[in-house]
Amino acid sequence: MDPAFLGVFLPVVLGFALCVKWGKKERAVTVEVGGELGITKRNHRFQKPVEKPWEGANTLFDLFEQACKMHPKQKFLGTRKLIKKELEPSSDGRTFEKLTLGSYVWISYEEAYEQVCRFASGIVALGHQKGEKCAIFSETRAEWLIALQGCFRHNFSVVTVYASLGEEALVHSLNETEVTTVICDRKQMNKILALGDRLQTVKRVIYMLDSEEKHEPLSIRPPTSWMVTSFEEVKSLGQNSLVQPDLPSAENIAVIMYTSGSTGLPKGVLMTHGNMVATIAGVSKVIPDLGLDDVYLAYLPLAHVLELAAECAMCASGVGIGYGTPLTLTDTSNKIKKGSKGDASELGPTLLTAVPAILDRVRDGVRKTVDSKGGISKKLFDIAYKRRLAAIEGSWFGAWGLEKLLWDALVFKKIKAVLGGHVRGMLSGGAPLSGDTQRFINICMGTPIGQGYGLTETCAGATFSEWDDLTVGRVGPPIPSCYVKLIDCEEGGYRIADSPMPRGEIVIGGPTVTPGYFKNQAKTDEVYKVDETGMRWFYTGDIGQFHPDGCLEIIDRKKDIVKLQHGEYVSLGKVEAALIVSPYVDNVMMHADPFHSYAIALVVPSEQALKGFAHAKGIQFESFDDLCNRDEAMKEVLQSLHKIGKTAHLQNFELPAKVKLLSQPWTPESGLVTAALKLKRENLRKKFDEDLKKLYA
Secondary structure (H helix, E strand, C coil): CCHHHHHHHHHHHHHCCCCCCCHCCCCCEECCCCCCEEEEECCCCCCCCCCCCCCCCCCCCHHHHHHHHHHCCCEEEEEEEEEEEEEEEECCCCCCCCCEEEEEEECCCEEEHHHHHHHHHHHHHCCCCCEEEEECCCCHHHHHHHHHHHHHHHHCCCCCCCCCCCCHHHHHHHHCCCEEEEEHHHHHHHHHHHHHHHHCCCCCEEECCCCCCCCCCCCCCCCCCCCEEEHHHHHHHHCCCCCCCCCCCCCCEEEECHHHHHHCCCCCEEEEHHHHHHHHHHHHHHCCCCCCEEEEEEECCCCCCCHHHHHCCCCCCCCCCECCCHHHHHCCCCCCCCCCCCCHHCCCEEEEEEEEHHHHHHHHHHHHHHHHHHCCHHHHHHHHHHHHHHHCCCCCCCHHHHHEEEEEEEHHHHHHHCCCCCCEEEEEEECCHHHHHHHHHHHHCCEEEEEEEECCHHHCCCCCCCCCCCCCCCCCCEECCEEEECCCCCHEEEECCCCCCCCCEEEEEEECCCCECCCCHEEEEEEEEEECCCCEEEEEEEEEEEEECCCEEEEEEHHHHECCCCEEEEEHHHHHHHHHHCCCCCEEECCCCCCCCCEEEEEEEEEHHHHHHHHCCCCCCCHHHHHHHHHHHHHHHHHHHHHHHHCCCCHHHHHHEEECCCCCCCCCCCCCCCCCCCCCCHHHHHHHHHHHHHHHC
């Protein structure tokens, strides 16, 4: 046989065979645990939950200390230098801050350990005592992790607070936990000082400065009883008065994490060192070859359990962590000066974590760029995309072998460069990832993207899709450190006896399940249960189904199921996940109630897409807000939603009958979405109550 023919034919056959094999691989097994009727799964490779990555690693501080001893000279924490900050005007008269950032400056594991020891001794010297709690209220940065481990060195529990949390939630979190020391960045310090008379127990504020910031006088005078000092001063104080550590045990509370919550005031989840270590042990066994050659890009909120667990897992494996921000992530990000590099381009990460909303933006940004170029560039992209999509979905006639390499070189290389060009794997969590976006990342970035499922109450740990699993819409089998069970959900009509797959409420058990909520025993008793074997279970309120190979798919949320006037059930979250794919949609919230026979929707439209439609149709408008109120625009968006909905096999009653277009984006700062960009449904309903009433009028 012709060798040239073999060179093309064999990769095709082998690739196809692997696809078939991957699709049929067993990933979890059924096992009975506890007496409650249900279907329980565990990872097929482990007989019982894994509680720690290795012997002697019982706490988060153990993991950190051992990593520092194993990899003392390895680069650990990287931060970019700020070269220039300037204001630039936009076409609508507003001004935006633009940054020119330099290369990453690194400290090693050895240097980080030294800084942690100094900071730990410094906060003790300031007067922070055993039993008191510290809070970290800051954007994600290297000092955040140093402060965290410094607190752990003396067994101080840490209260984590989102930097985007509103005033009421912030005051509630700090007062409820009786925090005495707040560690914050300079921006958040002004919020703390402004709330000084409402914070009942705070005594000390430690603020972090960027390298280029100066020790300027405080713009707001703190209460006279407070001690306000800088992060560097605390480390210097500790260097001159080193204190022996008082190390925690696995049962001690490491973090009280306040969820951003979709309703009401946030709840503080109690997380032990053992809970977090179990999650890290489970995830580390799933991600292949995690180690010294990897570089992780950190930019999501460290106050979110997904990012905290990810960074602790990276640390345990000796990975370098380079810090960035969502607004400086790529070369075209909002705060990056044109012509200078974004964080991903400068760092060249091999690993990163993302929430679906950010991946959707990456997808939309690339597609808009391709569409704007048009011509031969767009035709090449469309052909390459279809050929690679066919291959990934198992077709013999897709682009394999040499053809794949050709398309990578001609089309996808530039797209990969958006995230630095070296990414070998991504983790998506925090919300469901659309199949369209998952395939886009697989093809254009040339990398597997593992979907994870978990909650703050389970330390992010529940399931994780293995990187050789090319299916979409699933969140994988249980990680090795927990069990996942389905039980009947009568109100939604989901039962474990359903065919072709068992369906029901998802319940998670094992060492990742946390003790409960801080000072909220009633809510703890409602959603946490202990079975007759002593295993602790958390009732998530999410609805899932098990595929034959043991992988879980999230299909609904108990709180999102609404019964319409004529008896049909609408799952708001399921419909939103389908409609977000529309090119006209940046964000969407479905709304329904039992007093009407149809659903409606609030939509934040894509400004570029909607203006493009208006220009093509010759529609005159004075501003984007004006365009959003035009009947032609609303009709076009509604038609797009119905088309997308039909493609996603939604029923007519599930589709919005009317829409309201809103020109202002929903941000964590506005209190309309969480830090993980999930909808705060009750807040949205309250804010747009009049608009919803008009749609039903």
